[in-house]
Amino acid sequence: MRKKRVAFFDFSCCEGCQLQVANMGETLLDVLELMDIVEFREVMSEKSDSYDIAIVEGSITTGHDIKRLKKIRERAKALIAYGSCAAIGGVNGMKNSFDLNEIQSYVYGDKADWFPTIKTKALCQVVDVDYTVYGCPVYLPEFVKILKYALQDIPYTVKDEAVCVECKANENECMYDKGITCLGPATKAGCNSWCINNGNICYGCRGMVKETVRNGSMDVLKKYDIPLEWVLGKFDMYNKPLEDEVEK
Amino acid sequence: MSESRHVDVQYLTRVEGHGNIVVNVKEGKLEECRLDVIESPRFFEGMLRGRSIFEAQHITSRICGICACGHTLASVQAGEDALGLAYTQQTKKLRELLLHMEILDSHILHIYLLVAPDLLGVKSFVPLIGTHEFVVRRALRMKMTCNDVCELLVGRHVHPISCIIGGFTKIPNAEEIKDMLGALYVMREDMEATVALAKTLKFPAFERETEYVALVSDTGEYPLLEGDIGSTDGVRLKKHQYKKLSNEFIVEHSSAKHAKCSRESYMVGALARFNLNAEKLHPAAKKAAGELGMAPKIFNPFLNTAAQVVECVHCLEEAIKILEDLKQNGTDQSEEIVVGLNERKTIPVRAGVGVGAVEVPRGTLIHCYETDADGKIVNADCVIPTSQNVNNIEHDMRKLVPEILDKTDEEITLMMEMLVRAYDPCISCSAHFLDVKFVDR
Numbered sequence: 001m002r003k004k005r006v007a008f009f010d011f012s013c014c015e016g017c018q019l020q021v022a023n024m025g026e027t028l029l030d031v032l033e034l035m036d037i038v039e040f041r042e043v044m045s046e047k048s049d050s051y052d053i054a055i056v057e058g059s060i061t062t063g064h065d066i067k068r069l070k071k072i073r074e075r076a077k078a079l080i081a082y083g084s085c086a087a088i089g090g091v092n093g094m095k096n097s098f099d100l101n102e103i104q105s106y107v108y109g110d111k112a113d114w115f116p117t118i119k120t121k122a123l124c125q126v127v128d129v130d131y132t133v134y135g136c137p138v139y140l141p142e143f144v145k146i147l148k149y150a151l152q153d154i155p156y157t158v159k160d161e162a163v164c165v166e167c168k169a170n171e172n173e174c175m176y177d178k179g180i181t182c183l184g185p186a187t188k189a190g191c192n193s194w195c196i197n198n199g200n201i202c203y204g205c206r207g208m209v210k211e212t213v214r215n216g217s218m219d220v221l222k223k224y225d226i227p228l229e230w231v232l233g234k235f236d237m238y239n240k241p242l243e244d245e246v247e248k
Numbered sequence: 249m250s251e252s253r254h255v256d257v258q259y260l261t262r263v264e265g266h267g268n269i270v271v272n273v274k275e276g277k278l279e280e281c282r283l284d285v286i287e288s289p290r291f292f293e294g295m296l297r298g299r300s301i302f303e304a305q306h307i308t309s310r311i312c313g314i315c316a317c318g319h320t321l322a323s324v325q326a327g328e329d330a331l332g333l334a335y336t337q338q339t340k341k342l343r344e345l346l347l348h349m350e351i352l353d354s355h356i357l358h359i360y361l362l363v364a365p366d367l368l369g370v371k372s373f374v375p376l377i378g379t380h381e382f383v384v385r386r387a388l389r390m391k392m393t394c395n396d397v398c399e400l401l402v403g404r405h406v407h408p409i410s411c412i413i414g415g416f417t418k419i420p421n422a423e424e425i426k427d428m429l430g431a432l433y434v435m436r437e438d439m440e441a442t443v444a445l446a447k448t449l450k451f452p453a454f455e456r457e458t459e460y461v462a463l464v465s466d467t468g469e470y471p472l473l474e475g476d477i478g479s480t481d482g483v484r485l486k487k488h489q490y491k492k493l494s495n496e497f498i499v500e501h502s503s504a505k506h507a508k509c510s511r512e513s514y515m516v517g518a519l520a521r522f523n524l525n526a527e528k529l530h531p532a533a534k535k536a537a538g539e540l541g542m543a544p545k546i547f548n549p550f551l552n553t554a555a556q557v558v559e560c561v562h563c564l565e566e567a568i569k570i571l572e573d574l575k576q577n578g579t580d581q582s583e584e585i586v587v588g589l590n591e592r593k594t595i596p597v598r599a600g601v602g603v604g605a606v607e608v609p610r611g612t613l614i615h616c617y618e619t620d621a622d623g624k625i626v627n628a629d630c631v632i633p634t635s636q637n638v639n640n641i642e643h644d645m646r647k648l649v650p651e652i653l654d655k656t657d658e659e660i661t662l663m664m665e666m667l668v669r670a671y672d673p674c675i676s677c678s679a680h681f682l683d684v685k686f687v688d689r
Contacts, residue, residue, distance in 0.1 A: 012290055016313020016406040022357065023405065025392030026385055029377060037374065044372035045365075061290070091310045094295040103294035111498050117291070136310065137406040180587060198403035198410045199417030200587050203306060237307070 011058030017083035089241025167193035185217030318608030330602025353394035354609035360387030516611025533562035597623025
């Protein structure tokens with residue numbers, strides 16, 4: 001079987017998800033055996049015009065980004081939205097809670113016109129996305145799993161379970177029992193409850209689960225008398241762009 | 249010599265973030281020389297407004313995936329300063345350990361994967377897998393070790409989990425400390441090989457004296473986590489006076505602001521720290537500097553990479569020292585911080601201004617937050633190492649280009665790229681924190 005040609009691209013983001021690739025250690029060399037990396041600007045000077053799989057990090061924040069992403073989409077057989085910025089808009093989306101002109105002039109003063117910006121969008125709000133890797137940053141074991149599916153052209157959908165499912169399996173003491181609110185009951189699982197394992201709460205970086213499970217989480221919130229508004233406010237750290245209309 | 253040259257590098261590679269280089273020479277005269285920062289602005293400062301001071305670390309860590317731990321440390325320091333909260337000796341040690349791992353990890357990535365390909369004449373580390381497999385394996389192994397240590401210490405290296413205002417939500421136990429220490433002992437052999445490799449690398453000969461800026465202190469410690477802001481031109485400022493250092497200004501071709509202090513530009517980073525504080529390095533790092541023929545002051549920016557090698561030795565040995573101490577004296581698990589403090593109002597909040605100044609891999613990083621009486625952020629400001637360096641890089645380019653006009657276009661282009669890469673720029677960081685409040689200017 002011919003090796004798949006894989007290219008990495010980044011838009012507005014911290015590039016931490018790409019860095020996770022370098023954090024695989026020597027295993028990276030085994031992974032590289034399975035594909036031809038043809039473009040990866042952060043660590044390579046080589047460039048290419050065609051690829052089987054485009055792995056795209058970052059969210060869309062300028063008009064130029066939209067054009068560039070559409071071009072990448074045209075050239076790629078499959079597109080992976082890589083990390084929360086790409087998948088759901090991520091932290092860049094907090095900007096959408098503000099008036100764009102106001103936040104531009106807060107940061108750039110009377111030079112705001114020099115640096116145009118649009119409302120932050122997730123990739124799926126601009127082009128079709130074939131695979132989605134959630135997480136800020138991505139959880140490497142999950143990424144490797146999705147990559148294996150993509151390399152074999154098999155579709156993959158992230159299970160619609162809450163972080164609580166994994167958290168219980170990890171035998172963590174529930175934050176709610178400690179009197180602390182946590183977004184685990186309403187956040188998509190797949191990260192192995194990474195943050196709670198380390199004594200912090202879930203911040204909802206992987207986005208919200210679908211309706212059924214969210215209803216379950218409403219019960220939890222009711223039990224501990226947590227206002228829904230508080231939870232939604234917390235979700236606006238990562239999920240804001242998905243509230244907007246899709247403009248493909 | 250009368251000739252015209254045009255260098256236009258779009259989407260500079262092997263740097264973190266998006267930048268272009270433009271050089272224009274007409275009839276032997278340098279007309280234009282720019283490092284365009286084209287990174288999309290992300291407006292972090294604006295987005296922080298209205299957020300709880302206790303959320304600042306989680307959000308600002310996301311400015312940069314490479315120096316996430318550095319942003320975290322600057323952020324918690326600024327937050328604690330605003331709240332008037334003191335931290336314990338154990339917290340200080342664990343934070344220093346985290347910072348040493350951050351600098352080590354980032355420098356290894358830069359030395360091996362971003363710079364070495366230029367010096368070995370290839371386009372990336374990928375061809376090196378065929379020709380220098382053991383070198384690539386060593387780099388990935390060293391990076392992995394830093395990652396493993398960070399995982400035990402703060403959950404992960406990219407966007408650390410447990411390092412928050414007040415201390416740590418999870419304190420490593422005896423077994424974890426043993427594991428970290430073991431991993432770092434093993435790394436010593438790879439570190440020796442790294443210094444040996446650095447000795448064989450030929451860095452371009454070029455000099456331009458500039459002002460070098462880093463944290464300084466009156467203690468014997470190589471200042472990384474705490475200190476005043478100092479420079480080789482005799483500047484010494486308390487961290488609250490940081491605006492007097494950077495004097496930031498905006499130029500149209502760069503979404504990263506520019507900075508200058510005592511002269512036209514200044515440099516931060518490993519070389520600046522070396523030039524200011526070399527005598528405080530760990531003895532093993534001093535030895536490495538000797539082997540590399542380095543003594544302060546060094547005016548060749550390409551040697552920033554060599555200074556990073558020296559700092560790698562320093563950070564490894566200092567990290568081992570901290571862990572040996574923690575192993576011997578044990579950790580106090582009762583200092584574990586319960587997250588959600590702000591919800592339970594365990595830490596009183598107040599209106600105030602706090603500044604955090606930390607030496608991160610690429611130089612001095614400053615976070616400043618102003619909070620209201622409810623502990624909500626009303627103003628945020630950050631001074632990023634790369635935005636401080638961009639102006640200095642352009643001044644280097646202006647001196648370097650006329651010196652290499654006899655070379656081919658390809659050679660000039662490569663040399664320009666190498667110069668920019670030597671600074672290890674983190675362009676996404678630099679563009680994420682454009683502060684454009686023109687007050688007091």
